[in-house]
Amino acid sequence: MATINENYSKLAAGYLFPEIGRRVSAFTQENPDANVIRLGIGDVTEPLPAACVAAMHKAVDDMSVRDSFRGYGPEQGYEFLRTAIVEHAFKPRGVEIAADEVFISDGSKCDTGNILDIFGADNTVAVMDPVYPVYVDTNVMAGRTGAAGKDGRYEGLVYVPVTAENDFVPSLPDEPVDLIYLCYPNNPTGTVASRETLKQWVDYARAHDAIIFFDAAYEAYITDPEIPHSIYEIEGARDVAIEFRSFSKNAGFTGTRCAYTVIPKELTGKTSTGEDQPIHPLWNRRHCTKFNGVSYPIQRAAEAVFTPEGQQQINELIQFYLTNAGLIREGLESAGITVYGGVNAPYVWLKTPGGAGSWDFFDQLLSKGHLVGTPGSGFGAAGEGYFRLSAFNSRENIEQAVERFQRVVG
Ligand SMILES: *Cc1c(COP(=O)(O)O)cnc(C)c1O
DSSP states (O other): OOOOOGGGGGSOSSOHHHHHHHHHHHHHHHOTTOOOEEOOSOOOOSOOOHHHHHHHHHHHHHHTSTTTOOOSOOTTOOHHHHHHHIIIIIGGGTOOOOGGGEEEESOHHHHHHHGGGGSOTTOOEEEEESOOHHHHHHHHHTTOOOOBOTTSOBTTOEEEEOSGGGTTOOOOOSSOOSEEEEESSOTTTOOOOOHHHHHHHHHHHHHHTOEEEEEOTTGGGOOOTTSOSSGGGSTTGGGTEEEEEESTTTSOTTTTOOEEEEOOTTOEEEOTTSOEEEHHHHHHHHHHHHOOOOOHHHHHHHHHTTSHHHHHHHHHHHHHHHHHHHHHHHHHHHTTOOEEEOSSSSEEEEEOGGGOOHHHHHHHHHHHHOEEOEEGGGGOGGGTTEEEEEOOSOHHHHHHHHHHHHHHHO
8 A cells, every 4th residue: 555645735725836826827817918927936037148058058069079978977066066166156255165065956946855854853943934935845745844723834843933023133943943944135035134143043053053054045146245145154154054055046047957055064963862973974875866966068057157257147137136126126115115125135025005915915916917926925924914026027027017016006
């Protein structure tokens, strides 16, 4: 008798974005002529940087010639890419990472889920609320939670609220936790963590033998020079933190697929008998057993991100999206909306007008403005009464969207 992993049955009402998709397609079926602008799901819209495209073309040509053909590469990624990452993404910020501490993968979504394989089922997990749903759902699937309550919160997880009331600064949990997810710049709120905030969490992790999962998918959007880009800019973080990075949002690789995870060699977890066990060999074992590497042309494309042309091109892309975010911020503020984020991140997080429920506001924007955003409550109970707009779209659509938004709330 083949039984199933019943933890999947605990998952509440499905993933957020399918529900949005369902409502949007119901609307477009009834209103086939409506030109719906989608600022919902956080996916890039602009084409790949030319430097990446050229490198990918060249790598495809390499594959067509016996002498330069490549079969299986190293599971952890090619040396050329691991070295480019430590030299260009970390060293200029004063962070020393060894190339063999970098594991190349096909995405941070997969990495943040897969990392749970190497941690015990009895860890207590802390997530921010609102939160990137992948962190929560992968813990549910792994059996680290009980059932979901009415508010969608799972029994057994520790939720740390981040709202306007605490200026989006998460306070340390008042019960002990072992694994902590931090995402900065933050999806969904678009807010950032100061050096002091990150230091508090690193100190907490050091004092409690906890491990921080630091998701830095949006680090390239940081414009404020005081804000750290990497958790390893914080003293002592190498002993307690794993960092996830991706080429999805800085170089538009959402459909190309390349990311990486940094596991410092000092990082340890505990065995059931209380001994320290290095995490690096565990992740290496997991990665090599269940993954066979990112394709060679894609790794060459990712390497090209770090060339001078690549850097200039990704800076232009990021500037483009940040200008979009600024237009959304200003347009909403002038309509009397309270907005957060959008300065060091491609997301604007707003208070729904008149205290409307997140899903009610979603339906209102869709039906009256033909505009799709993401209900804050879909990211967690503390997101109720908030709403997320993404800056990933064409300039024309962003300008149109702002006008429509103003019309709906005006
Ligand atoms: C987009 C995003 C990622 C990147 O995921 P990929 O699988 O690398 O495309 C990671 N974390 C967060 C919070 C994101 O929004």
